[in-house]
Amino acid sequence: MRISLFLILTALTGLLACEQIVEEPLPPHTPRLVVFAFWEAGQPLDAYVSRSYGALEDLTAEEVLIRDATVSLEIDGQPIPLTYRDTTYEPWPGFGQTFYTGKYEAERDAEADKIYTLRVSHPDYESVQATAVVPRPPVVRRAWIERDVFRTVDPLGNDQGSQSLLHVEVEDPAGVGDYYEVRDVDLWYEYPGFRPGLQRETLYVPGEAVIASEGGYAPGSRAIPDTDFDGQSGTLTFLISLPSAYDEPAMQDSLVIQSLVMTVRTFGATYAGYLEKLDLQRETQNGGLNFFPAEAVVVPSNVEDGYGIVAGISAHRDSFPQ
Incomplete structure (x- = not known):
């Protein structure tokens, strides 16, 4: 009896071991755009678009900038044309390293109390859209x-x-x-x-x-x-x-x-790594126009000593x- 029971358990174990494991493929992942727009009243309207957070932290990484995105901007519902400009520079002659700054910019400055809507799309990435109001500076x-x-x-x-x-x-x-x-x-x-x-x-x-x-x-x-x-x-x-x-x-x-x-x-502009799914209204109230759509990663500008400089007022x- 003991031998029969042992044989039955052995057979069941063998059948389980031979069971085929079927792997379910993961759904395709669309890369996220990295978009940054930090606007102050009286300052230029521009936006950086990249496929990598590092592009906004390491401007030597030329290959991560996206030059062919479709970027549209509206001010109170009125379309504003944007132009992509690519520039390179060295901090000083003989530095030995070239820095790249590529951005989409308008031929006008940001105005307080205006409603701005930014849309960014690309065939290979998820689209980004956000709307906010540039606050009045202190x-x-x-x-x-x-x-x-x-x-x-x-x-x-x-x-x-x-x-x-x-x-x-x-x-x-x-x-x-x-x-x-x-x-x-x-x-x-x-x-x-x-x-x-x-x-x-x-x-x-x-x-x-x-x-x-x-x-x-x-x-x-x-x-x-x-x-x-x-x-x-x-x-x-x-x-x-x-x-x-x-x-x-x-x-x-x-x-x-x-x-x-x-x-x-503003403390709202401090960052550590990626910033995702942040409260758009809170960031807007903290100076400048920060776009934080749900699927975008945004890095604040002018970071100094852990704080984002909102403005120098005199x-x-x-x-x-x-």
Whole structure:
């Protein structure tokens, strides 16, 4: 009985081992287009089309650019012609490596509050389409310095200098910026008896304002805490140190901010590898026109230190009251 049972089990095992395995072929995979369009008001309308993410990261890879795609652009329903331009360059003579930049571009700049629709197709790739609105860029309304807010005294009571506050009133109606950084503040002053006439000095501002989603400064800011900013308008405040020469009373009265430049960045433009199926509206609100269709891979432009630079905005003395 035991032998019969063993033979039966052996026979079943042999039959199972001889069973034919049928492989089901995978459905054909259509490669995805890699399309990038990052538009700001007043900046050129252009788009990069590639078959590889690396083309937008390594511009030495000429073979990954797509030159024969069908790219159409509409602004408020009006067709706008696009032209493909292929350029090559070396960063400097004798660099030994050629860079390729191929893009489809229009003969006009992007305008705020316009509806843009971009369509990209190619026989060998899945089509891409997206619609969004270019937001209004942020602007600086005015800026001023609040002097000697913090003064340092050593244990012996000697004055070790003071620190002041730089206030910058920003209007960002589209909520473009997540990160504000002030650079190149030009101070003009008159110093009678020492250097006659107006003098100019560039002030370094050590600090960044990281804006929380509900407004105000978020953790990570190196700016002075300030609740007077709701994410769209308000005042950003930075701690600054004025040179010792500014302690002269005669010069204090003539101190004027002639101009300043502020860099605005967005966390929405940071990337790590591929970006897929992102929220189009969220990216649109974060400055520029980012197309993130479901089947497209998009890489943000102007990436620096992990942040996408949205815009460099500047304000001069003539543009805001002192």
